[in-house]
Amino acid sequence: MRETLKRIGVDEAGKGDYFGYLVIAAVCVDDASEKVLRDIGVKDSKKLSDYAVKEMGPKIKKLPSETVMISPEKYNKIYPKFGSLNRLLAWGHARSIENVLEKTECSHVITDKFAEESILEEYLMEKGRAATVVQKINGEADMAVAAASVLARYEFLRTLRLLGREVGIVLPKGSTHVKEAGRELIKKHGEDILHLVAKMHFKITKDILKQ
Secondary structure, three states, rough: OOOOEEEEEEEOOOOOOOOOEEEEEEEEEOOOHHHHHHHHOOHHHHHHHHHHHHHHHHHHHHOOOEEEEEEEEEEOHHHHHHHHHHHHHHHHHHHHHHHHHOOOOOOEEEEOOOOOOHHHHHHHHHHHHHOEEEEEEOEEEEEEEHHHHHHHHHHHHHHHHHHHHHHOOOOOOOOOOOHHHHHHHHHHHHHHHHHHHHHOOHHHHHHOOOO
């Protein structure tokens, strides 16, 4: 039986969601933890129900892991400085990788490919540059990346619920059925509330503000 390569998987959640945080998670997986993850049914979070993600998230969190959570308020402040979502993602991936490398001797990293390799390399620091970092299309096929995708989705869903409680409505996921919620928020709190709960550069912001 082959020994599983000890590695850090990295993935994100929330980048296509109008409301809520952008979350990047990194998880270190070895042979023993990969078996545990398989046994509890971990796979790409897009193939799991929200209920399954909520059940698995706390278990994955017990592994050497790190989540970088960017609130909508912070996202709206720093997005213009990066100039693109890919650069912001690269920064978040790099921070999560560096933080897990501080906790473990793991030196191999796999991320779901989201941009040119050079963009992520630009934001890595000393430990990250010393590690072997591989960016894969459909990286979630690897158990370490799948675990990171579930942990990121778990934190995204948790923080989306908390944001909704703060503003008094259920904030929907995604970006296609959000206009009604956005307009309801403005009626209750005024236009400035969007800066605290939504990613303002999404084109749908203009439609919501046209009410």
